[in-house]
Amino acid sequence: MRLVVAEDNALLRDGLIRLLKANDCTVVAAVDNAPELTAALAGTEADGAVLDVRMPPTFTDEGLKAAIAVRAQRPGFPVMVLSQYVEQLYARELLASGQGAVGYLLKDRVANVGEFVEGVRRVVGGGTVIDLEVIATIMARHRQEPIDRLSAREREVLALMAEGRSNQAIAAALFVSEKAVAKHTNSIFTKLDLPVAEDDNRRVRAVLAFLRV
Amino acid sequence: MKKPGPLRLTGIALLHVLLFLPSILFLVLTVAGGVLTVLTIGIPLLLVSLPTLHWITDRHREMAAEILGSPVPANRLPTTGAPLIQRLQIWARDPMTWRELAWVLVSPISFVLSLLTVVLLLVVVTGAFWWYGAPHIMRARATIDRILLSQGHTEKLEKRVVDLTESRAASVDHSAAELRRIERDLHDGAQARLVALGMSLGMAEDLFARDPEAALQLVTEARDTTGAALGDLRDVVRGIHPPVLADRGLIGAVQALALDMAVPVMVTADLPGRPPAPVESATYFAIAECLANIGKHAAADHAWITLGWTHGVLAAEVGDDGRGGADVDRGTGMRGVMRRLGAFDGTMRVSSPDLGPTIITLEVPCVLSLPRTMPSSGTA
Numbered sequence: 001m002r003l004v005v006a007e008d009n010a011l012l013r014d015g016l017i018r019l020l021k022a023n024d025c026t027v028v029a030a031v032d033n034a035p036e037l038t039a040a041l042a043g044t045e046a047d048g049a050v051l052d053v054r055m056p057p058t059f060t061d062e063g064l065k066a067a068i069a070v071r072a073q074r075p076g077f078p079v080m081v082l083s084q085y086v087e088q089l090y091a092r093e094l095l096a097s098g099q100g101a102v103g104y105l106l107k108d109r110v111a112n113v114g115e116f117v118e119g120v121r122r123v124v125g126g127g128t129v130i131d132l133e134v135i136a137t138i139m140a141r142h143r144q145e146p147i148d149r150l151s152a153r154e155r156e157v158l159a160l161m162a163e164g165r166s167n168q169a170i171a172a173a174l175f176v177s178e179k180a181v182a183k184h185t186n187s188i189f190t191k192l193d194l195p196v197a198e199d200d201n202r203r204v205r206a207v208l209a210f211l212r213v
Numbered sequence: 214m215k216k217p218g219p220l221r222l223t224g225i226a227l228l229h230v231l232l233f234l235p236s237i238l239f240l241v242l243t244v245a246g247g248v249l250t251v252l253t254i255g256i257p258l259l260l261v262s263l264p265t266l267h268w269i270t271d272r273h274r275e276m277a278a279e280i281l282g283s284p285v286p287a288n289r290l291p292t293t294g295a296p297l298i299q300r301l302q303i304w305a306r307d308p309m310t311w312r313e314l315a316w317v318l319v320s321p322i323s324f325v326l327s328l329l330t331v332v333l334l335l336v337v338v339t340g341a342f343w344w345y346g347a348p349h350i351m352r353a354r355a356t357i358d359r360i361l362l363s364q365g366h367t368e369k370l371e372k373r374v375v376d377l378t379e380s381r382a383a384s385v386d387h388s389a390a391e392l393r394r395i396e397r398d399l400h401d402g403a404q405a406r407l408v409a410l411g412m413s414l415g416m417a418e419d420l421f422a423r424d425p426e427a428a429l430q431l432v433t434e435a436r437d438t439t440g441a442a443l444g445d446l447r448d449v450v451r452g453i454h455p456p457v458l459a460d461r462g463l464i465g466a467v468q469a470l471a472l473d474m475a476v477p478v479m480v481t482a483d484l485p486g487r488p489p490a491p492v493e494s495a496t497y498f499a500i501a502e503c504l505a506n507i508g509k510h511a512a513a514d515h516a517w518i519t520l521g522w523t524h525g526v527l528a529a530e531v532g533d534d535g536r537g538g539a540d541v542d543r544g545t546g547m548r549g550v551m552r553r554l555g556a557f558d559g560t561m562r563v564s565s566p567d568l569g570p571t572i573i574t575l576e577v578p579c580v581l582s583l584p585r586t587m588p589s590s591g592t593a
Binding site for chain 1: 436439440443444447450451456457459460461465468469472473474475476
């Protein structure tokens with residue numbers, strides 16, 4: 001995987017680069033601000049980008065804005081957005097374009113290197129990886145919407161799907177067989193009226209329905 | 214407010230004329246009562262004459278307010294709950310009582326003005342004078358009433374100083390309490406976890422050569438502890454200044470709050486600029502507290518927030534269709550909110566009848582800075 005890394009804190013940037021390189025990723029560019037990120041994305045052949053939300057010049061949400069801007073030009077360009085805090089609002093904005101290939105995680109999650117790198121791989125492969133904290137606030141809602149048609153188990157499966165887990169990982173987390181998970185996912189797709197398409201695409205659409213974007 | 218026309222003004226003038234003699238009568242009674250207090254029979258006299266004078270002057274205030282298009286408040290010292298004799302003492306101390314008596318003394322002049330307005334209409338041939346003159350004459354009359362029946366400049370300033378002293382003391386208390394809370398949160402949370410982290414790593418260092426398996430176990434624990442410490446720090450930061458407020462301003466931050474609610478919250482917001490940061494923050498925490506209460510107590514199906522700014526006042530309304538019966542004095546959270554808003558002359562009103570709906574209105578006077586944010590609305 002060829003990645004662009006944008007993070008203004010030198011320690012964290014070096015750590016990220018080291019961690020990605022150790023896991024067979026190539027960092028083609030590493031920048032510390034939003035304007036340079038735009039230039040780097042235009043000038044290099046990257047498979048995806050790992051971005052910090054808060055960066056110079058204004059130290060607010062330029063990472064997020066840059067991610068949305070680059071995906072407006074190159075629809076479906078994979079971005080993994082990292083932040084010190086997560087907001088459902090931002091997750092919805094990232095996914096508003098209706099395409100997958102989006103990751104949105106707390107920086108803390110990087111500590112679990114294996115899972116983090118797996119998440120980046122999923123995003124580059126077109127999947128969607130949303131932070132546990134965002135998922136938790138959504139699961140706490142009780143509203144009349146298509147999601148309510150799902151059984152408790154199916155909601156659990158969908159939440160894990162939104163975190164970016166594969167059927168195999170979901171099966172392990174819920175202590176059921178992979179076959180049972182496949183049955184649940186099919187039922188979720190049917191209940192959410194998702195048209196027949198390849199599995200990856202349907203998973204992304206199910207997650208979008210979950211986030212209601 | 215719509216300005217009253219000549220006919221309505223003449224109606225008011227007629228009332229003025231009719232109330233003239235009673236006001237003189239009760240002035241005489243009050244003075245007599247005041248003199249006779251030494252003989253105690255003055256006391257019951259005063260207990261009748263002063264409230265009647267209050268009533269008469271209040272009616273004149275209302276009329277003056279209608280003519281001038283701006284309120285003429287009485288601002289008497291409060292007497293509710295005081296025993297009758299004590300009320301007399303409060304009235305005697307109240308500068309407003311003396312202003313009202315002075316007003317009756319001057320009232321022959323204003324009486325002439327009102328009488329003139331009525332006469333100009335009644336003597337039909339002067340109709341043209343009446344039509345053009347009445348508004349001016351009555352404005353003059355109302356201005357005299359306002360000068361005598363409302364607080365003077367010094368009294369207003371004194372009142373303001375008292376209010377400011379109170380709100381300053383409250384906000385100092387509030388920030389001191391906030392600092393203590395932050396200190397405690399850091400001490401019990403992140404600091405304690407970092408200590409535990411250091412211990413785990415130290416033990417892992419010791420065990421590394423002898424028992425790599427156990428050392429690995431400790432390192433894994435240490436990693437989990439860093440996650441928990443970061444979570445604690447995030448909570449503390451949210452309590453001081455939520456990052457989303459810094460990133461997106463008040464509207465964005467309120468939308469983010471609304472999204473995280475278990476019930477759907479409709480947000481309608483239009484601000485022509487950004488309020489000053491301290492006002493933004495106080496308003497944000499006020500709205501957050503209202504929403505938290507909706508989540509905890511209201512049992513609502515829907516809630517809504519409107520945010521707007523008109524005539525130099527930032528106004529927020531938080532409503533829900535829950536069970537109502539909210540009591541501001543019960544929770545410490547809402548009192549904290551009021552203190553915090555009070556530092557900016559902000560106010561909070563709660564309307565919460567049993568069975569709902571509950572509507573909380575927050576108002577803070579402030580100046581907005583550019584640039585303009587886009588109006589937005591949507592259900593979260």
